[in-house]
Amino acid sequence: xxxxxxxxxxxxxxxxxxxxxxxxxxxxxxxxxxxxxxxxxxxxxxxxxxxxxxxxxxxxxxxxxxxxxxxxxxxxxxxxxxxxxxxxxxxxxxxxxxxxxxxxxxxxxxxxxxxxxxxxxxxxxxxxxxxxxxxxxxxxxxxxxxxxxxxxxxxxxxxxxxxxxxxxxxxxxxxxxxxxxxxxxxxxxxxxxxxxxxxxxxxxxxxxxxxxxxxxxxxxxxxxxxxxxxxxxxxxxxxxxxxxxxxxxxxxxxxxxxxxxxxxxxxxxxxxxxxxxxxxxxxxxxxxxxxxxxxxxxxxxxxxxxxxxxxxxxxxxxxxxxxxxxxxxxxxxxxxxxxxxxxxxxxxxxxxxxxxxxxxxxxxxxxxxxxxxxxxxxxxxxxxxxx
Amino acid sequence: xxxxxxxxxxxxxxxxxxxxxxxxxxxxxxxxxxxxxxxxxxxxxxxxxxxxxxxxxxxxxxxxxxxxxxxxxxxxxxxxxxxxxxxxxxxxxxxxxxxxxxxxxxxxxxxxxxxxxxxxxxxxxxxxxxxxxxxxxxxxxxxxxxxxxxxxxxxxxxxxxxxxxxxxxxxxxxxxxxxxxxxxxxxxxxxxxxxxxxxxxxxxxxxxxxxxxxxxxxxxxxxxxxxxxxxxxxxxxxxxxxxxxxxxxxxxxxxxxxxxxxxxxxxxxxxxxxxxxxxxxxxxxxxxxxxxxxxxxx
Numbered sequence: 001x002x003x004x005x006x007x008x009x010x011x012x013x014x015x016x017x018x019x020x021x022x023x024x025x026x027x028x029x030x031x032x033x034x035x036x037x038x039x040x041x042x043x044x045x046x047x048x049x050x051x052x053x054x055x056x057x058x059x060x061x062x063x064x065x066x067x068x069x070x071x072x073x074x075x076x077x078x079x080x081x082x083x084x085x086x087x088x089x090x091x092x093x094x095x096x097x098x099x100x101x102x103x104x105x106x107x108x109x110x111x112x113x114x115x116x117x118x119x120x121x122x123x124x125x126x127x128x129x130x131x132x133x134x135x136x137x138x139x140x141x142x143x144x145x146x147x148x149x150x151x152x153x154x155x156x157x158x159x160x161x162x163x164x165x166x167x168x169x170x171x172x173x174x175x176x177x178x179x180x181x182x183x184x185x186x187x188x189x190x191x192x193x194x195x196x197x198x199x200x201x202x203x204x205x206x207x208x209x210x211x212x213x214x215x216x217x218x219x220x221x222x223x224x225x226x227x228x229x230x231x232x233x234x235x236x237x238x239x240x241x242x243x244x245x246x247x248x249x250x251x252x253x254x255x256x257x258x259x260x261x262x263x264x265x266x267x268x269x270x271x272x273x274x275x276x277x278x279x280x281x282x283x284x285x286x287x288x289x290x291x292x293x294x295x296x297x298x299x300x301x302x303x304x305x306x307x308x309x310x311x312x313x314x315x316x317x318x319x320x321x322x323x324x325x326x327x328x329x330x331x332x333x334x335x336x337x338x339x340x341x342x343x344x345x346x347x348x349x350x351x352x353x354x355x356x357x358x359x360x361x362x363x364x365x366x367x368x369x370x371x372x373x374x375x376x377x378x379x380x381x382x383x384x385x386x387x
Numbered sequence: 388x389x390x391x392x393x394x395x396x397x398x399x400x401x402x403x404x405x406x407x408x409x410x411x412x413x414x415x416x417x418x419x420x421x422x423x424x425x426x427x428x429x430x431x432x433x434x435x436x437x438x439x440x441x442x443x444x445x446x447x448x449x450x451x452x453x454x455x456x457x458x459x460x461x462x463x464x465x466x467x468x469x470x471x472x473x474x475x476x477x478x479x480x481x482x483x484x485x486x487x488x489x490x491x492x493x494x495x496x497x498x499x500x501x502x503x504x505x506x507x508x509x510x511x512x513x514x515x516x517x518x519x520x521x522x523x524x525x526x527x528x529x530x531x532x533x534x535x536x537x538x539x540x541x542x543x544x545x546x547x548x549x550x551x552x553x554x555x556x557x558x559x560x561x562x563x564x565x566x567x568x569x570x571x572x573x574x575x576x577x578x579x580x581x582x583x584x585x586x587x588x589x590x591x592x593x594x595x596x597x598x599x600x601x602x603x604x605x606x607x608x609x610x611x612x613x614x615x616x617x618x619x620x621x622x623x624x625x626x627x628x629x630x631x632x633x634x635x636x637x638x639x640x641x642x643x644x645x646x647x648x649x650x651x652x653x654x655x656x657x658x659x660x661x662x663x664x665x666x667x668x669x670x671x672x673x674x675x676x677x678x679x680x681x682x683x684x685x
Contacts, residue, residue: 102490104604107497107575134498162489164574191489193464235635248572249546252601255631257672268635272548301552304513304528305410335555337529362555365674 001187004049006085007201008166008183015156017168018179020090024049026083028074034086035070042066043089046073048080053184056119063089090179092172097121098150099167099184100158106131109158111151113143117170150178161199162191212236214286218269221282228275228306230283239264241377242287244280244315246300246334247272250366254299257370263377266290274306277314284318288326294384295377296330299369302362303336312342316349329376330355333369335362389517389566390541390586390593391480391506392420396521397453399444399478400425401469402461403435407484411460411514411525412436418531420521423451444472458514458523460484466510467492474503483509483577484524493575500577507577513547513569526569527551538563540680541587543580544599545572545606553599553626553673560677565593572601580610584619595622595680600658602629608652611661622683623667624676629655 003011009019021040025031048060055061060079064072064086076084097117103110109132116124130142132155140151150171158166167184187199211219218234241258243265245251251270258265267287271280288296298315300306312334319326332346339361350357358376360369398415402408403425415422416436424439424447431442441447448454457478461469466485473481474496481500488510500507508515514524518537526547527535534555540562544550547569554567568583570576580598587593600607607627614623633654651657659669668683670676 102494102574104574104606105609107579108494134495135502159491162491164490188490190463190487191491194489247546247548249544249549249599249601249628250552252546252628252632253549253552253626253673256628259631259634265631268631301548302534302555304525304547304551363559365556365672366552367672367674 001189001192001201002051003183003185003187003201004051004082005047005183006049006082008185009180011157011161011185012153012168012180012183015153015160017150017153017157018177020087020179020181022085022087024083024085025073025077028077031070031073031077031084035066035073038066040088045087045089046076047085047087048076049082049085050080054119087181090172090174090181092170092174092181094173095170096147096173096178097124097127097169098147098154098171099165099169100154100163101165101167103131108132108134111140111155113147113151121169146178150180157185161185162188162194164188214267214290218283218286221279225276225279228271228273228279230271230275230279231269231286234267234269234283234286236267236290237265239266240292240294240381241373242266242290242293242296243268244284244287244296244298245270246303246306246311250299250301253301254297254366254370257367258297258373261370261374263370263374266293271311272306274310275314277310277317280311280314281318281321284315285321288319288322293326293328294381295328295373296326297369297373298330298332298334299366300334301366303334306336307338308334308336308342309338309345312346316346319355320353327356328380329358329373331358331360331369331373331376333360333364333366388590388592389520390583390590391508391566391568392456392515392517392521392523394520395455396420396523397451397455398422398523399447399451399454399457401427401444401457401459401473402485403427403438403440404430404433405460405462407525408460409435411458411484412438414525414527414529414531415458415522417529418522420523423447423454444476444478448476454478456480456482456523458482458484460524463487463489467496470496470507471499474499474505477503477505479505481505481507481577482514482523483507483512483571484514485509486511488573490574493573493577497575497577506582508568509571509573509577511569511571511573512576513550515566515568516564517566518564524569526567534558535567536563538565539592539594540564541583541590541593541596542567542598543583543596544569545601546599549599549673553597553676556673557597557677557680560681562677562680565590572603574604576606579606581606581613584610584613584623585617588617588619588621593621595624595684597676597680598623598625600625600627602627602632602655602658603653605652607658608661611658611665611667614665614667622680623662623665624670624679624683625662625667626670626673626676627655627658627662629658
């Protein structure tokens, strides 16, 4: 989970890392109130709260004075995802860079420091890296005493809140000491269960946008029923082929094949761990209620333990509920426990209900059904939309 | 031959009374793997599949000193303690099936395992199978013979599902595996492509390696470097996913730190380039692998 600057600064406060005086203005009303009664002294700097970097270059960080009025702040608020942060503008003698993250090469946390912090820091060539030995009690004295103290506190943030990344850039060196002027924190999703009480951050996806209606509905499927997973990973996309993919790795492999052939997924979703039929039924309804689909692809590797009859019964139940009745091609490729039974059931449904089902088992390479899907859906599109 | 597990494997299953643990244990027994006992704190004294359940690893080892391997399938919140218990007992091979283990816990366990000189595989590892000999974890499900047949290829996969799919693709073309392993797709893992390749190097029956990798992290690039540095003598084949995942708007780099430590690494294209430069043959789709292998080994 990526945190906004103001949320990261709150974590710094909790761990005793010095931060600027500031106020987080979340609405027009907040801005009017602040402009009317300044709660701390200027000069000020105003920052839009968005998750993307390079805010300065995009005009999302601005100097602000009460003399110019509060319209500037109102405009900044419009471009921001989570309000505007107004801070005291500090003078830096020097800007440092400091972060802690995991290195996969070293398979340990890594402290990264540079005395040339600020924007474009990734172009700086001079970084010092310090591997953390987790079998020892943490102690750090590789830099100046002032910096070491900040490293120790940032380590506290990194471990206490299960961060994937804890970054201070820039870390201002001022007359009054070191001050963290920006924060970039990424929390480890798998560690969130340890922080339900101390971190009350609003849910978001990686890009920081709120989930769409369909995405929220899909997430709900897994929330209500913990057997297997189906729905948590659902993501709406711009394409026209409905996707019901299985398995973490297999889903990625198949999507790669589809995209490489020019197929445009209407969504992404993967399911695994033998979810019950009802969950697949709900997921199918969400995937296929999207308008203007030209195909549906239910695809997965040969399952290790997911019951195919269960999965495909759920799919068929969902399919039957869609109005108007889908007449576009539906390509299915699966294999695994009870596949033969599932196949027989699908063939009966195809005959009785007159769906355009194309059924493939493990004898057909899963990625080659990407080509079948793209060709059939293009044909359907030409016949129905390009008159 | 095979690596890590064979007929001499005497396994413990931690979390044996849970859903994942009992399923794994049942499958392992059905495959002829010697599951000696299980552990679930608070359930000591019970029996499952005719095997005794103990409260702790230490207790199980006191009663069954022959145990040399453990498979851990406990909830994520308890995984760290379960692994540390196994490390303390100096079990040589610690397989972690549990998914969603916090990264800090994995890094902590890896550091402790390394210090103690024991091997950790996973977390999020589907397991290990040496066809015809033994299996650890849920790899191959309840019908491992469907996907896995004995042969001369070492298979290392970040994904459990893709391990079985690739093995099945090989089997259809008459190729089999010496040992297949899921290493998990987590940020920090106990055994990497490079770690396991060193073991396959010493296995005379493994003639080639197949790996399945994905975007993210540097394990594939590190492996490419390992191949070059060690002058790895066995042919290596790879399939790397990531075209779609990298096209998503949500795909975001890990801040500046990510750009700094993974400079020029991490994306699918980076991995493919590094592996090809090291002499690895990279397939565009998984089904190309059998032909690539046959052309090289002939």
